[in-house]
Amino acid sequence: MSADPFENVKATILSAHESTTPGEKVNFYNSWAKDYDQHVAVLDYRAPTLAADSVLPHFSGSRKSAAVLDVACGTGLVAKQMKKRGFELFVGVDGSDAMLNEAKESGLYQDLKQCLLGEEPFPALWAGSFDVVMIVGALSVGQVPVAVVRDLCEAAKPGGLICMTTRSNSDNLRYKTALERELQQMEKEGLWSCVEITEVDGSVQQQSRPVCVDG
Numbered sequence: 001m002s003a004d005p006f007e008n009v010k011a012t013i014l015s016a017h018e019s020t021t022p023g024e025k026v027n028f029y030n031s032w033a034k035d036y037d038q039h040v041a042v043l044d045y046r047a048p049t050l051a052a053d054s055v056l057p058h059f060s061g062s063r064k065s066a067a068v069l070d071v072a073c074g075t076g077l078v079a080k081q082m083k084k085r086g087f088e089l090f091v092g093v094d095g096s097d098a099m100l101n102e103a104k105e106s107g108l109y110q111d112l113k114q115c116l117l118g119e120e121p122f123p124a125l126w127a128g129s130f131d132v133v134m135i136v137g138a139l140s141v142g143q144v145p146v147a148v149v150r151d152l153c154e155a156a157k158p159g160g161l162i163c164m165t166t167r168s169n170s171d172n173l174r175y176k177t178a179l180e181r182e183l184q185q186m187e188k189e190g191l192w193s194c195v196e197i198t199e200v201d202g203s204v205q206q207q208s209r210p211v212c213v214d215g
Contacts, residue, residue, distance in 0.1 A: 022119050025143075026095050029074075033098035036075050045077075047165050050200060051136045052081035055163050058195050059132065063087045066131040069155050071148075072117060072138035075102035076109070083108055087132070093117075118145035126155045133162045140167050141175040146182050153191050162192065168199065 032039075059066070063086035070078050073092030082090070090109045094100050095116040103112055113123060117138070133152045138144040152162050166176050187193055 022095070022116055026116065029094075029096035030098035033075065033096060033102050036099070036102070037077070040077070045137075046200075047136050048077040048081045050198070051078060051134060051163050051165055052085055054196060054198055055082075055132060055134075055161055056085060058161055061131060065089065067091070067129060068132045068134065069093070069126065069130040069152075070109075071133065071135040071152065072144060073103050073109075073112070074099045074137070076106040078134050078136050079103075079108040080106065082132075082134070091126075091130070093122075095119075117148050117151075122151045122155060128155075128157050130155050131157055131160050133160065135162075135164045137165060139164055139175075139179060140172050146175070146178050149179070149182055150186065150191075153186065156192075161195075 066087055066089065068079070068082055068087050068090050070076070070082075070090055070092040073079065073094050074096075076092065079090045079092065091111045091113070092100070092103050092109045093113045093115050094103070095114065097114055100112050100114055103109055115122065133156050135144070135148075135152060139146075139149075149162075149164070152164070156162050166172065166179055168176060183194065
């Protein structure tokens, strides 16, 4: 084990991609949940902050009454940033029970659901329910399948916002290309329209690409 905390955390994150089956991935995140916030703080993980900031210029309704779906919510880092910006109503979904337990401890969520994204369908009752849908840090190779973006669209209200991030580093280029292709196809189908794409420079851990779309 390296004496460098940054390198140790980086190795932990990279090991997530070595888990090949859904069950293995869930076990990995269950084992990581207690240390997750501390580890990503070491990396100066900015994606939740960047994503929350990217929503604000496009959201004109009441933040206090807006329903926010936090997809792959983890311990609640995205909800914490959205709360700082005036949003108060959160529903979280994640595949890891241990992550959801940490999110519950935050006290931010009105509801939390366990769902293995890409393996299990979104709850039907969510269709057309959310003013804002967020997915941060999960749209990348070895994590959530590209097809999940159609579930995000289903969950958003007409005219709602969907914000997502993906990584731009070399090991994620094929996934990123497939994601962009799917988003473009959905735009052609009239399911949503892109309102902003932001490229962010930084280290492998920090690179993200917030995209806001109208659902």
